[in-house]
Amino acid sequence: MAAPSNNISKSRAEQKPRLACNTTTFQKKSRSKLVSIPGTRPSVQNGQLIVSTGVTSLDYVIGGGLAVGTLLLIEEDKYDSYSRMLLKYFLAEGVVCGHNLFIASARNHPDEILQELPAPILDEIVSPRGKEGQAELCDPESQNSMKIAWRYQNLPKVQTALASSSRFGHYYDVSKTMDTEIRQATKFNTFFLPDEVPLGSATESSWMNAGYRALLRSIQSVICREGFDGSSPQSKSRNVLRIGVHSLGSALWGEDICCKESPSDASSLTTFLYGLRALLRSSLSVAMVTVPSHLIQNRVIMGRVTKLCDTAITLESFRGLESETNPLYKDYHGLLHVKQLPHLNCLVCEVPDTKDLAFKLKRKQFTIERLHLPPDLSDTVSRLSKPDLAESAKLLSVGCGSTAMGKKHLDF
Amino acid sequence: MFSELNSILNTSPENCPQGEFTLVSDRKADASFLIHHFLSFYLRAGCKVCFLGLVQSFSHYSAVSQRLGVSLTQAREKGQLVFLEGLKGALGVLLEEEPSPGTHMLGFLRSPRSDLRELFEFVRASSTVLLSLGVRVGAVVDFAHYCRAFVCSKLQGNMVMLIRGEDEEEEECDEEGAEWLLRALTHQCSLALRVQGLPTGYCRDIHGQMEVFWRGHGSSVTGPQTQQKLFQYKVHDKGVSFFARGTSSAVL
Structure with a gap:
């Protein structure tokens, strides 16, 4: 009974200095480089x-x-x-x-x-909470699966x-x-x-x-x-x-x-x-x-x-x-x-x-x-002069991802 | 020391040319990696080196050389390297009570001369700083010429000099500046390495381009034998890769 415990303690004792040695050499290097200011x-x-x-x-x-x-x-x-x-x-x-x-x-x-x-x-x-809030805000957007440009879904x-x-x-x-x-x-x-x-x-x-x-x-x-x-x-x-x-x-x-x-x-x-x-x-x-x-x-x-x-x-x-x-x-x-x-x-x-x-x-x-430009979805920028087309583009931007919208006047 | 550059310039530490005056210049890019190359190259070749560092401290050059596999401290202890720290020396001069520009300017420029006696190689960093210190272009050209005459001709040594160009290309001739100096020294040198930023703008994978000009020593009968090559480069942690235009691994 005593012998094995002795053994264990011995091996532990053997391990300990090695470990300690390892850690000290590791720390020594970092310590010598660090000036603690x-x-x-x-x-x-x-x-x-x-x-x-x-x-x-x-x-x-x-x-x-x-x-x-x-x-x-x-x-x-x-x-x-x-x-x-x-x-x-x-x-x-x-x-x-x-x-x-x-x-x-x-x-x-x-x-x-x-x-x-x-x-x-x-x-x-204060700061981490702000970050979490941001993450939450991002989430619902990403949950909508894209129907059209689905390749872009996986882009970060x-x-x-x-x-x-x-x-x-x-x-x-x-x-x-x-x-x-x-x-x-x-x-x-x-x-x-x-x-x-x-x-x-x-x-x-x-x-x-x-x-x-x-x-x-x-x-x-x-x-x-x-x-x-x-x-x-x-x-x-x-x-x-x-x-x-x-x-x-x-x-x-x-x-x-x-x-x-x-x-x-x-x-x-x-x-x-x-x-x-x-x-x-x-x-x-x-x-x-x-x-x-x-x-x-x-x-x-x-x-x-x-x-x-x-x-x-x-x-x-x-x-x-x-x-x-x-x-x-x-x-x-x-x-x-x-x-x-x-x-x-x-x-x-x-x-x-x-x-x-x-x-x-x-x-x-x-x-x-x-400086990153988001895709421009606003109606003011539309390159099409016709107002009805601009309106459809606006609707499209809203309905993109959630097609369960009431009015559908997309005709390709 | 970058082996790729050695093969471009057709040199190696075992077979190092003599009597060369290499001019390194840069514009909208940083050519200091070439200075590190030449410093480690000549130390590898077993030459005696005198280095005048004007913009960085010894520890900077030492740390970089360590990465390139050359120990500057050892070389200095052995007497192979003489390192003149312009930055340290200048402070004493600048803060002296009664500065008399004439003597100090010459003193500053003359100081390396006495040390040059038994030296064979001479590498030098960023002499445009001298212009910032109010030294006239003429004085710098004189200094370069003196060094060249002394080191290259008399002792069959080599000399490397870095000129940092102005970012804006100034075409005004009354402007006494780095552009003048660059032109005057290009006239004197035997090998010119011109580093530039990419003309199309910043890129993460290609840091710039390097033009190499060789001035042949051929006789006047055959005409001037100048050669010119252009490479793009990328600086890595421990070296530089050179490649022909448009063949960066990032685009292919």
Whole structure:
């Protein structure tokens, strides 16, 4: 009696260390790669540490998230309303994750931007319920079996919503602003150009203009002081610095690329971005820069600016344009173009399925969706001029799938 | 190192050409995969390599080379590779208190020269960045010419250079830009690889096309022996596949 039990326990004892050994070696690898900083996770593609932009669908579009040490360029829409919102999302995500912030601006005081941050939705129940509701809505439609174009029955319904399987980042309610209590817990540094560089200060000829130089120095000193460059001892908990720069390259920065086709100081902005890139690559920081690209006259400069950034997206708002009234775009507020995706530690960059993306601002949320045109069944679009035919087409669209309609005037 | 590209260019690590100046350029596409190819190719061939990385950090090149089967850290420890990190060096220059552009520009451009003494191969990444930093086209051309004269002619080494073209095709001649630089350097080079995005737009399965120009070394009597070929390519995780136009596996 004792012997077998002994045996079992022995074999178990033998198994255990092996198992334990297996698990430890497995965990060891992942543990050594993971730096446990809240709000970050390693990328699926290349193992890079990434952070969320605050907008879940944007994360998906740019390949999971923003890699730490990289620069995201946002080309502003004409009125700077949506790009500003993205910047706020980015900063709000930093606040919720407990990251340090660095905000630079030349127009509004950074404190103003901070006060406008959207409120996080912290209860977890809301989002899954919404998804279920959607699924339920989809179901009755799919239950109707198609009688005519039955081949299309098995095609999956095109999902316009963009989201990765696992959740990363938080949701925000843009209709409310963040509580001051949440905000006060985070450390932030601000850079307001008029405070830092007095007006009319002599600009000596140098690599870049005074404003940019001051900003670069300021970022560098923050990185050194707070130990984001990895110089700090291991015992100190590591954190990520989020840098948000608003409307870089506008005339307020003392820049003349907005005014002239061939500016006198064409390389100031690009030099600054190169310096910023160098700073980011050598530290635990990530930056989002918005640039009013429609103001910059010289396309060559804009091309160089894009190439100096890692990820570049353009927002094209419909506001005030003809396309605002285009029925094609009635659900959306603008188009989003992904101009550049980063090549990080791998040969191939993330290749998206489609580049047709559009964004919309719902009552509480900013989302990016795949621009997908549903089959047009409305009567207004009918290519047949005869009204009775148009009406029959309308009836057909209603009766498609459920032929038990009262009036049948289909004669093929 | 991509074996398909080797067979196109008719080279191999065992039989590596000498005195070549290869110019890699791109427009609306990313040709950096070719730089990775040449870097691993010359390291495989056992040549000494001096690499001036201006846009990415050492760890990036190291991680990619690891996937291609070459360890940059080992090569650096052995002394086979000299890696000059432009990104790191530039920061110190940019943030110096009293920058005097004249000396620094030359300092920045001259710095690799001293290191070039006993090197045989020279690979270089994205010199268009230099233009972004406010260096004149003339200075970059001078630099390229100096390197070519020194490396290719004197030491029988090879040189590879990447130029990133502007997206918009600028025809204005008063525009001092990458287009000038590209033209000037194409004039100097012996092999030009021109990478472009597809003219018909974005595609998931074909990432772009590559034109190859050979400039023959033939005597002037027989006339210039230039050859030209066009391929489409797709970048994979660990290599690149090249195929003739219209023969992508996605369409056939």
